[in-house]
Amino acid sequence: MLIGELARRTATSERLLRHYERTGLLTARRRENGYRDYEEDAEARVRQIRALLAAGLPTRVIRQVLPCAYPDGSLDACPGTLDTLRERLAVLDRQAAELDTARDLLRRTIATTEARVR
Structure with missing residues (x-):
């Protein structure tokens, strides 16, 4: 091709x-x-x-x-790459947790603000 x-x-x-x-x-x-x-x-x-x-x-x-x-x-x-892949997965897991926290904060902020406006 x-x-x-x-x-x-x-x-x-x-x-x-x-x-x-x-x-x-x-x-x-x-x-x-x-x-x-x-x-x-x-x-x-x-x-x-x-x-x-x-x-x-x-x-x-x-x-x-x-x-x-x-x-x-x-x-x-x-062979020889498993540790590197595990390290990268740990980084991605930390980033995902940080994103979850940020998303939850935004959801709570939006919900609180909308409740006050009503």
């Missing part, structure tokens, strides 16, 4: 796909005309990359995790 098609399927810019390739997260063969040619599993790979980046993992860790990915989009922690 050409880069434009992969970009369309994954809602990812061609520029970002080229960046993933430069950083070793994605690979493509070159056609005789020089165009990038991606395997069908590249779509799942890009979705995995995007999800791992959204989780806050740096590309160096993603490069270590991707070899243990399955074509269906699931993945296992590769």
Whole structure:
């Protein structure tokens, strides 16, 4: 599949796909005309990359995790990455708790204010 098609399927810019390739997260063969040619599993790979980046993992860790990915989009922690993934999960859990607290505060503030206005 050409880069434009992969970009369309994954809602990812061609520029970002080229960046993933430069950083070793994605690979493509070159056609005789020089165009990038991606395997069908590249779509799942890009979705995995995007999800791992959204989780806050740096590309160096993603490069270590991707070899243990399955074509269906699931993945296992590769040897040596489990502690890093646990640390990142702990950070996300703390952030989620902080967001829950902030959301609760906003809900209470809105409810209190609306009760006074009525």
